[in-house]
Amino acid sequence: MLLLLVSAWRTQKSHTAVLVLTTASAILFFGQGLIGALFATRQYPVELIGLHSATATATWAILTILAIQVGLSNPNPAPHAYQHTSWRDRARDFLVLTKPIIVVLLLVTTFGGMIVGAQAWPSLSVIFWTLLGGAMAAGGSGAINQYIDRDLDTLMRRTAKRPLAARRLTPAEGLAFGVGLCLLSFYLLAAFTNLLAALLSVMGMFYYVWVYSILLKRSTVQNIVIGGGAGAIPPLVGWAAATGSLTLPAVLLFLIIFFWTPPHFWALALIRAKEYENGGIPMMPVVRGERETRKQILIYSVELVVLTLFGPLLGIGSGIYFFSAVALGAILLYMAWKLWQAYSPKLAYRTYRYTSMYLALIFLAMVVDALVG
Incomplete structure (x- = not known):
């Protein structure tokens, strides 16, 4: 699976469906293995048994779709006109995709939710995994948002230099990176905090990507008002991670x-x-x-x-x-x-x-x- 992932990222930078499906299947495979390993080494809630089975089903379903997609794909697609940069510049561009300044502010509210909910310091393990999972969820959502808005970003001076708008990364890379981070964040939160925190994180990602970025942003003056719910979910994630409830x-x-x-x-x-x-x-x-x-x-x-x-x-x-x-x-x-x-x-x-x-x-x-x- 690792070889498949590496091969896709090296050769399929212009194939959005292939790169996204390969990345998703690799993360799902990792998530299934992670949940299985935790069951083998410690006692875990029964709901994670269902998650383990559901992940296995999803992995095979996506691999099947991937095989069909590869069979239908043009073996010699037109090359994507993007700038070739050094690995350091590419790493910086992937970081920019996550909107790091926004991520930091969201982590402040996540951390606040943990402390206020527990009325004490949670364990260092809970703090670490909650903030790591939260950063990945926020960063992945930001990357998908930039994929959705790549056409708009070229029209605005403030956003025209973003990696996708400036064609330093391909749309396939941006979307696959975002999807991969979002999936990975879910499994880390589910495995090392609790399922409630993980599901709340998914709710926040869905709210930001689908409700705000796709449905609201271009259609209503109330986009920021209604869409504000997405940014308000991180403290709930922190609260749930520290206490197991809301x-x-x-x-x-x-x-x-x-x-x-x-x-x-x-x-x-x-x-x-x-x-x-x-x-x-x-x-x-x-x-x-x-x-x-x-x-x-x-x-x-x-x-x-x-x-x-x-x-x-x-x-x-x-x-x-x-x-x-x-x-x-x-x-x-x-x-x-x-x-x-x-x-x-x-x-x-x-x-x-x-x-x-x-x-x-x-x-x-x-x-x-x-x-x-």
Whole structure:
């Protein structure tokens, strides 16, 4: 199976179906072996028995489809016009596919979910495998998103240099890499944390790739609002990994990120409105205009700050968290108010940057309060 995978990545860079199916079958084969090895060495939940059997069935099904696809494929396809680069440059491009800055922010919320849920440090093993699996899930989803948006990315200055848009990697490589990471993340989370965390991760990947990237992004001005649920799932994954269950306070973490998403991305959209218009993406500034967007940023910021103050009522934090939420929220409301009063690209960018720090600091305050509060 390893030889098949290596051969496909060396010779099938322009065959999307062949490369994706080969990569998927290799990861499924690995996942089946991993689950089987864990059963042989330790006691594991009964639901993983079903996962082991389902993986075996899926592996053989995909291998059958792969064999048919290879038989139907053109043995001499037209070469894909992409840039040949060094292995270091290729490695960097694959890293860029994962959207690493976004991955880091998502891992902060995942880690926060673990600590707040357990109200203590989970084991180092749980922390390691949850963050590794979470990074792979987020990175794989980001890669698939870039595969879906590769046509749009060429139209926007901010994204035109991405690996697929700039043709440094082939579409087949981008999609296969993303699918492989997503599958691998599921098996690592299922094997080393629990099945609930793994399934929540799958929900997040499906939400981002299918609901947001395919259904919403190009079709509705509410793309960011509805699609924000994808980015709100990581703390649920962390909570489930640390506790094995979900409770009402975990939902508050989800809602905080859900309401944080519109002001964060709309602040950026104000600056990039012309690029979104050129790409045909119905972002709020393009469809409703600049003033309405600034108004909505203020409204969602107020709702977000009020929501964060409910934490202590649900058992999330006490003094440290509450006063941090008040202070951080006051700054956010001030910036949103100023932006609503008068627009400037500089202020919009400062609001965008601050909202990133705001989310990280809110979750940091939760973590500190859970450990020492």
